[in-house]
Amino acid sequence: MPRVGVILGGAGVYDGSEIHEAVITLLSIENKMGDYLCIAPNINQMHTVNHLTGNESEGEQRNVLVESARIARGNVKDIKDVDPNEIDAIILPGGFGAAKNLCDFAVNGADCDVNQDVKELLLNMNKAGKPIGAMCIAPVILAKIFGIYKPTLTIGTDKGTAEAVEKMGAAHKDCPVDDIVVDRENRLVTTPAYMLAKGISEAASGIDRLVEEVLAMI
Amino acid sequence: MPRVGVILGGAGVYDGSEIHEAVITLLSIENKMGDYLCIAPNINQMHTVNHLTGNESEGEQRNVLVESARIARGNVKDIKDVDPNEIDAIILPGGFGAAKNLCDFAVNGADCDVNQDVKELLLNMNKAGKPIGAMCIAPVILAKIFGIYKPTLTIGTDKGTAEAVEKMGAAHKDCPVDDIVVDRENRLVTTPAYMLAKGISEAASGIDRLVEEVLAMI
Numbered sequence: 517m518p519r520v521g522v523i524l525g526g527a528g529v530y531d532g533s534e535i536h537e538a539v540i541t542l543l544s545i546e547n548k549m550g551d552y553l554c555i556a557p558n559i560n561q562m563h564t565v566n567h568l569t570g571n572e573s574e575g576e577q578r579n580v581l582v583e584s585a586r587i588a589r590g591n592v593k594d595i596k597d598v599d600p601n602e603i604d605a606i607i608l609p610g611g612f613g614a615a616k617n618l619c620d621f622a623v624n625g626a627d628c629d630v631n632q633d634v635k636e637l638l639l640n641m642n643k644a645g646k647p648i649g650a651m652c653i654a655p656v657i658l659a660k661i662f663g664i665y666k667p668t669l670t671i672g673t674d675k676g677t678a679e680a681v682e683k684m685g686a687a688h689k690d691c692p693v694d695d696i697v698v699d700r701e702n703r704l705v706t707t708p709a710y711m712l713a714k715g716i717s718e719a720a721s722g723i724d725r726l727v728e729e730v731l732a733m734i
Numbered sequence: 735m736p737r738v739g740v741i742l743g744g745a746g747v748y749d750g751s752e753i754h755e756a757v758i759t760l761l762s763i764e765n766k767m768g769d770y771l772c773i774a775p776n777i778n779q780m781h782t783v784n785h786l787t788g789n790e791s792e793g794e795q796r797n798v799l800v801e802s803a804r805i806a807r808g809n810v811k812d813i814k815d816v817d818p819n820e821i822d823a824i825i826l827p828g829g830f831g832a833a834k835n836l837c838d839f840a841v842n843g844a845d846c847d848v849n850q851d852v853k854e855l856l857l858n859m860n861k862a863g864k865p866i867g868a869m870c871i872a873p874v875i876l877a878k879i880f881g882i883y884k885p886t887l888t889i890g891t892d893k894g895t896a897e898a899v900e901k902m903g904a905a906h907k908d909c910p911v912d913d914i915v916v917d918r919e920n921r922l923v924t925t926p927a928y929m930l931a932k933g934i935s936e937a938a939s940g941i942d943r944l945v946e947e948v949l950a951m952i
Contacts, residue, residue: 527745527753528804535745535805539757539934546935567803568810585785586746587753589928592786710807716757717764 525613534611610652743831752829828870
């Protein structure tokens with residue numbers, strides 16, 4: 517059974533992983549006869565956002581690994597302990613956590629830094645020829661790490677984000693919510709998810725296709 | 735388009751709503767051409783649990799409405815502001831939040847009290863002949879509120895919980911994870927979900943059937 521590492525960045529669209537995207541990814545992997553391993557870095561979140569008001573919850577510090585465990589029902593592995601040999605592919609759900617905790621794109625745009633452990637795992641997976649999928653805003657991480665290979669990616673149709681993706685060396689391709697962009701040479705699969713989705717079933721339509729393609733590439 | 739109220743009790747299996755169950759419920763409603771309204775009480779959680787260790791995170795206070803907003807992407811309504819006329823049915827996902835925040839079954843078993851606003855909304859919906867679905871541990875709330883009508887419910891196969899359900903006046907029926915128990919007279923639908931599910935796709939199999947039956951009953 518193929519095993520897919522799912523890198524989480526907290527639990528909640530505004531300061532962590534987008535919960536719908538993360539859960540749909542896990543469900544889709546299992547429905548397509550795969551197994552998953554939830555992974556997260558043991559670091560503090562950039563900040564905590566009150567999801568009811570949208571405002572920062574000042575002074576409230578949460579940990580990415582601990583909050584990711586909410587989505588993983590407790591079963592999440594510290595990315596420092598993950599051996600690339602134990603997984604056959606990686607998928608990154610989106611949400612601001614991908615752009616605030618896994619890298620700092622939300623603050624620094626194209627000049628962002630990617631968390632060192634996330635970077636190492638993705639580079640090792642790619643070097644071993646294993647496929648990587650990313651959705652929503654998470655493809656900016658792939659643009660930063662793999663920009664030197666000039667990969668083709670999508671973050672949907674947002675012009676500002678697409679420009680930043682291209683500044684990091686990737687070619688951006690506009691993509692509708694129910695479709696995916698496949699870069700066969702670099703073994704990268706991306707889909708817009710909630711960058712474009714107006715509802716959960718729209719998000720699921722593209723994520724299902726992404727999971728299917730990633731599993732097929734293994 | 736039928737509109738289903740989904741009552742959340744936080745975000746995380748050990749102190750809030752079971753996230754997989756909640757998201758699968760929302761996805762299933764949309765996939766079956768329904769619309770959803772996320773609802774939660776504006777109260778403090780019983781406690782906060784570190785989902786990585788399983789231990790209580792002492793001194794950390796979280797609010798049920800605010801944490802539920804993580805699952806609802808910010809779009810959650812205070813149960814005090816919900817008019818029964820704006821929804822056609824209600825579904826309660828499980829997770830310990832259902833038994834710690836929406837009622838105190840986790841502490842007091844069959845002698846539990848249900849949150850007053852949850853109780854009023856469920857009683858009003860039932861009086862209006864609108865269907866109510868509940869999964870995992872959440873059927874204990876239905877047993878407590880509707881015990882006087884002797885409804886037939888399931889929480890899976892756990893003997894202790896089944897005995898408590900019967901002590902509150904309901905008839906308990908064992909049920910496999912991919913099936914549902916339908917009480918047509920009282921218009922209640924229940925399924926075990928993570929009381930029995932060994933994985934997310936197993937949980938989804940019963941939840942999908944529950945959502946289908948609740949929508950059919952409208």
